[in-house]
Amino acid sequence: MLLGCIGDDFTGSSDLGNTLTRAGMACVQYVGVPDAPAAPGVEAGIVALKSRSIPAAQAVEQSLAALAWLRAQGAQQILFKICSTFDSTDAGNIGPVAEALADALGAHPVIVCPAFPATGRTVYQGHLFVGDRLLSESGMEAHPLTPMRDPDLRRVLARQAAGAVGHLPLGTVRGDLAGALAAPGPRLRVADAVEDADLVTLGRAAAGCRLLVGGSGIALGLPGNFAGLRGAAAAWRPARGPAVALSGSCSRATLAQVAYHAARHPSRAILPEAAVAGMDVDALADWAMAQAAGGAVPLIHSSAPPDAVAAAQALFGADTVAAAVEGVFAALARALVARGVARLITAGGETSGTVVTGLGLHALEIGPEIDPGVPMIRADSGAGDLVLALKSGNFGAEDFLEKAARRMEGGA
Ligand SMILES: Nc1ncnc2c1ncn2[C@@H]1O[C@H](COP(=O)(O)OP(=O)(O)O)[C@@H](O)[C@H]1O
Numbered sequence: 147m148l149l150g151c152i153g154d155d156f157t158g159s160s161d162l163g164n165t166l167t168r169a170g171m172a173c174v175q176y177v178g179v180p181d182a183p184a185a186p187g188v189e190a191g192i193v194a195l196k197s198r199s200i201p202a203a204q205a206v207e208q209s210l211a212a213l214a215w216l217r218a219q220g221a222q223q224i225l226f227k228i229c230s231t232f233d234s235t236d237a238g239n240i241g242p243v244a245e246a247l248a249d250a251l252g253a254h255p256v257i258v259c260p261a262f263p264a265t266g267r268t269v270y271q272g273h274l275f276v277g278d279r280l281l282s283e284s285g286m287e288a289h290p291l292t293p294m295r296d297p298d299l300r301r302v303l304a305r306q307a308a309g310a311v312g313h314l315p316l317g318t319v320r321g322d323l324a325g326a327l328a329a330p331g332p333r334l335r336v337a338d339a340v341e342d343a344d345l346v347t348l349g350r351a352a353a354g355c356r357l358l359v360g361g362s363g364i365a366l367g368l369p370g371n372f373a374g375l376r377g378a379a380a381a382w383r384p385a386r387g388p389a390v391a392l393s394g395s396c397s398r399a400t401l402a403q404v405a406y407h408a409a410r411h412p413s414r415a416i417l418p419e420a421a422v423a424g425m426d427v428d429a430l431a432d433w434a435m436a437q438a439a440g441g442a443v444p445l446i447h448s449s450a451p452p453d454a455v456a457a458a459q460a461l462f463g464a465d466t467v468a469a470a471v472e473g474v475f476a477a478l479a480r481a482l483v484a485r486g487v488a489r490l491i492t493a494g495g496e497t498s499g500t501v502v503t504g505l506g507l508h509a510l511e512i513g514p515e516i517d518p519g520v521p522m523i524r525a526d527s528g529a530g531d532l533v534l535a536l537k538s539g540n541f542g543a544e545d546f547l548e549k550a551a552r553r554m555e556g557g558a
Pocket residue numbers: 289290291394395396397400417418448449450454455458459467468469471472493494495496497498537538539540
């Protein structure tokens with residue numbers, strides 16, 4: 147293993163796997179810290195954690211365990227994959243995890259850059275934009291778990307980190323970047339990047355850096371630093387069989403996708419109060435499989451607009467609702483796999499993490515891209531091959547859910 151990656155969620159990890167695979171690295175995504183060595187030939191290994199929204203001390207502990215495993219596999223450089231919208235709270239977890247990894251690796255400086263221009267995320271003057279809006283006006287200010295109300299990443303990170311936070315302005319990234327990286331200064335340095343070319347420049351300049359922190363964009367230039375890559379080995383095989391979509395994401399893009407899909411395919415909504423009270427998951431799974439048998443792509447979702455999310459959180463508490471809804475999706479996924487689902491599309495990072503861990507999957511093969519940042523993935527479910535798409539809340543075109551199902555069976 148050459149490049150070792152630690153993803154703070156599952157959709158984010160598959161987004162990174164997509165970038166690295168497309169850039170020519172043989173890449174595997176692991177579900178949590180594996181308890182066995184990596185198979186031979188893995189050039190980039192991604193340990194996917196569900197550590198974005200847990201207490202910071204636990205995120206640090208899990209990330210250090212992932213680091214130890216990756217180093218034992220020979221990883222020469224470590225990338226801590228965070229969200230392109232910098233999802234975190236003032237308590238962490240980006241700052242504490244980045245500092246703990248940097249301590250363990252003796253890394254200084256550490257570039258921090260969530261930019262992902264293909265999906266509209268750019269960093270300029272230390273501020274994060276989504277399209278032409280500041281992060282704090284992008285919809286992310288209403289995220290159920292990690293509301294992002296400050297677009298200045300230097301300030302956001304400084305509130306989370308023990309050490310000072312520096313800045314690599316765009317002029318420096320496009321100018322004497324090597325000089326700036328070699329100069330003394332704060333360990334964590336937020337880098338501006340507005341185009342893929344800036345990210346490639348950052349990645350190439352970071353060849354000697356032991357640790358990087360960023361979205362999948364920061365990985366664009368990294369494969370070029372390693373000689374003799376062999377890339378993905380096996381050809382991707384289509385998956386035939388029933389397809390079901392599950393969405394626990396309440397992000398803007400997902401809400402539009404759910405509305406589009408529900409107008410064309412059978413759908414059922416899970417209400418937070420029903421999830422908290424306990425649901426008949428088997429009946430829902432039976433319903434979905436019956437719909438899928440007729441060729442539809444049934445959707446089961448809890449996706450709701452910000453006012454409905456806020457009302458449910460006020461009633462039950464944010465953690466209780468999230469845990470209850472996630473619990474329903476994990477049980478539902480197990481029930482669907484037991485009934486022979488072959489294609490499973492999940493929307494939402496926490497939701498996807500719950501589903502993938504709930505299914506007890508181990509190593510995920512990264513396949514072709516469906517939309518920017520979302521690849522198809524293949525896993526052995528124990529009952530056979532399962533092809534998945536783990537869609538980040540804010541990724542994907544309006545027709546993503548039906549397109550993913552179509553692409554998985556080899557369609558255009
Ligand atoms: N209707 C709802 N009300 C409150 N919380 C919800 C609702 N639906 C889903 N959630 C929770 O909101 C969180 C959404 O996060 P996530 O799955 O990561 O989506 P995204 O990728 O859009 O951030 C999950 O913890 C989920 O269980």
